[in-house]
Amino acid sequence: MSKRATFQTRRPSASRVRGAVVAAGLGTSMVLGAGAAFAAGTAGTTGTASLASATTAESVAQQAAAQGKAAEHTAAKKAEASKKKAAAKKKAAAKKKAAAKKAAKLAWETPVHHYKLSATFGNDGARWAHKHSGQDFAVPIGTKVEAAHNGTIVKAGPNGGGDGPAYGNAIVIKHSNGTYSQYAHLSKIQVHIGEHVKKGEKIALSGNTGNSSGPHLHFEIRTTANYGSAVNPVNYLHKHGISV
Numbered sequence: 001m002s003k004r005a006t007f008q009t010r011r012p013s014a015s016r017v018r019g020a021v022v023a024a025g026l027g028t029s030m031v032l033g034a035g036a037a038f039a040a041g042t043a044g045t046t047g048t049a050s051l052a053s054a055t056t057a058e059s060v061a062q063q064a065a066a067q068g069k070a071a072e073h074t075a076a077k078k079a080e081a082s083k084k085k086a087a088a089k090k091k092a093a094a095k096k097k098a099a100a101k102k103a104a105k106l107a108w109e110t111p112v113h114h115y116k117l118s119a120t121f122g123n124d125g126a127r128w129a130h131k132h133s134g135q136d137f138a139v140p141i142g143t144k145v146e147a148a149h150n151g152t153i154v155k156a157g158p159n160g161g162g163d164g165p166a167y168g169n170a171i172v173i174k175h176s177n178g179t180y181s182q183y184a185h186l187s188k189i190q191v192h193i194g195e196h197v198k199k200g201e202k203i204a205l206s207g208n209t210g211n212s213s214g215p216h217l218h219f220e221i222r223t224t225a226n227y228g229s230a231v232n233p234v235n236y237l238h239k240h241g242i243s244v
Contacts, residue, residue, distance in 0.1 A: 134220035168210025
């Protein structure tokens with residue numbers, strides 16, 4: 001073999017060189033393409049996860065805000081209802097108290113009806129050893145005498161029921177508020193000691209017994225059961241809504 005032939009055998013052909021270059025290029029392109037595709041796929045997955053996470057967080061936040069607002073609204077409604085209930089309860093209590101007060105005032109009455117007022121509380125003169133201790137209601141003998149208020153009979157009988165002959169036949173009633181009422185100059189007593197009577201209940205008939213200048217009922221309000229503790233009965237009845 002000649003030297004030329006040997007040289008030609010070892011020297012690669014131009015077509016082979018070009019094929020190798022193209023192959024290398026394609027390989028590089030494939031590698032770069034795959035890397036780019038992997039990178040793109042990874043970036044896409046990460047972005048989707050981040051977006052989903054953000055969307056979930058926003059949804060939870062919105063839900064929490066809505067629940068908080070609903071809870072505030074419910075609490076406000078409960079507070080308003082409680083306030084209204086308390087106001088209604090207070091109003092009812094005030095109404096009940098006013099009604100009770102009115103009832104307490106109207107729980108009294110005058111001991112006789114169709115009368116004329118004669119001697120008043122505090123009068124003095126020859127007819128009394130001391131100032132007059134009650135209010136006199138001029139009525140005919142035999143007029144019905146009623147309890148001015150609910151209470152218990154603590155005195156009943158002649159000699160003023162124990163207060164003295166000037167009162168004639170007399171009755172004293174003890175009331176639950178700590179006061180006492182007295183009825184004197186009676187012609188007939190129709191109750192007994194220890195008996196419980198109600199307002200308006202018949203307890204006696206008016207008369208002219210004891211130190212009396214004419215038929216009438218002597219009426220007292222006292223702070224004790226005994227003579228000497230009387231207060232103005234007309235003023236007392238006025239405070240309880242009774243006009244005399």
